[in-house]
Structures are given as structure tokens and as C-alpha cells.
Amino acid sequence: MSGGQLIRDASARDADACAAIYAPYVTGTAITFESDPPSPAQMAERIAAAAREHAWVVLEADGRVVGYAYGGPYKSRAAYRWSCEVSVYLERGRRRTGGGRALYDALFSRLAARGFRTAVAGMTLPNEASVGLHRALGFEPVGTYRRIGWKHGAWHDVAWTQRPITPNTDEPPDDLR
Numbered sequence: 001m002s003g004g005q006l007i008r009d010a011s012a013r014d015a016d017a018c019a020a021i022y023a024p025y026v027t028g029t030a031i032t033f034e035s036d037p038p039s040p041a042q043m044a045e046r047i048a049a050a051a052r053e054h055a056w057v058v059l060e061a062d063g064r065v066v067g068y069a070y071g072g073p074y075k076s077r078a079a080y081r082w083s084c085e086v087s088v089y090l091e092r093g094r095r096r097t098g099g100g101r102a103l104y105d106a107l108f109s110r111l112a113a114r115g116f117r118t119a120v121a122g123m124t125l126p127n128e129a130s131v132g133l134h135r136a137l138g139f140e141p142v143g144t145y146r147r148i149g150w151k152h153g154a155w156h157d158v159a160w161t162q163r164p165i166t167p168n169t170d171e172p173p174d175d176l177r
Helices: 012-028 042-055 099-113 130-137
Strands: 005-009 055-061 062-074 083-090 116-124 139-152 154-164
Touching: 005 099, 012 042, 012 055, 012 062, 012 083, 042 055, 042 062, 042 083, 042 130, 055 099, 099 130, 116 130, 130 154
Parallel strands: 083 116
Antiparallel strands: 005 055, 055 062, 062 083, 116 154, 139 154
16 A cells, blocks of 8 residues: 555554554444453454464554454354455544555455455444445345344344455365465
């Protein structure tokens, strides 16, 4: 990326910044259904787990982490192993700046290199920014769970979308990289 921005693989040293980016989403919104923000140590564990089997990338602006995206397991059964669930979070005030798209593009490249074929993403509604980003990146709606999560004194719907990461018309490899 240009303009003092860089996307790179995350490491444990990014845990403080990622935890700080995520905390306001946990405490002040229903965008995530977590109720307590993870500590930097917990975030470091999440980064390490994602890096082992999927991917976690961060966006730096002027040397500071301002966003991240990661992939994780979709479901544990073997038939789903070529699919993954993805999420992206940006520092508040950075929506609609191209950071989400850039993070997802980098993430999808890494996931494709590991053999993943399909990405799924869930979005708590309403969340027009996230819905718009996912639509612009080729995610297609596959369904909505109605009144599935209770947070901040209200029930919330979650819309699910999916998109191919790589063509999945041929037989997949036996193992992921």
C-alpha cells in the first residue's frame, strides 16, 4: 500500500494494538457478541492460532497498527476444512478509507496460498458499512439468523455471506498447507 501504509503478517508484538482496536467494538457495539474485551495476552494467543492454520494480517499507517483481518475455522468437521470464517476490524474513524478492502485482499491471498477455497463472514445487523464492504468484495448473502444474539438489551440478527477465495470446481488437495 502507499501513503505510509503497509499490510503485513501479524505477530505477538501486535497483540496490544489489536486488543485496543477490538475493545470498543466489544464494549460499545453489538458488532461482536463477545462481552469482555480480550487482554493483549489473549489476543496474542488468537494471533498465533490463526497464523498456524489460517492467517492474520495487520494494517500499519505511519508505523502504527490501525486495523487487522484474520481467518479461522468455519466448522470443525473435515468436509468444511477448505472453508474459513473471516473478520476485519479497523480503528474507529477509519471506515470507508480502503483499509478493510486492502486487509481482506491480503488475507484472501494468504488463505488461497494455503489451499482454502471459500470464505464466510457473519455481520450483526444493522451494520451498513460491513454489509457494503462485503458486497463490494464479492460476498453473496446466504442467510440471516433472526434474533440470534442478545447484547446491550436487545436481540440482534446476524447476516451470513460467502465468497470464493479460489475456484472450487476441481477436487481439493488432501491437506491444507
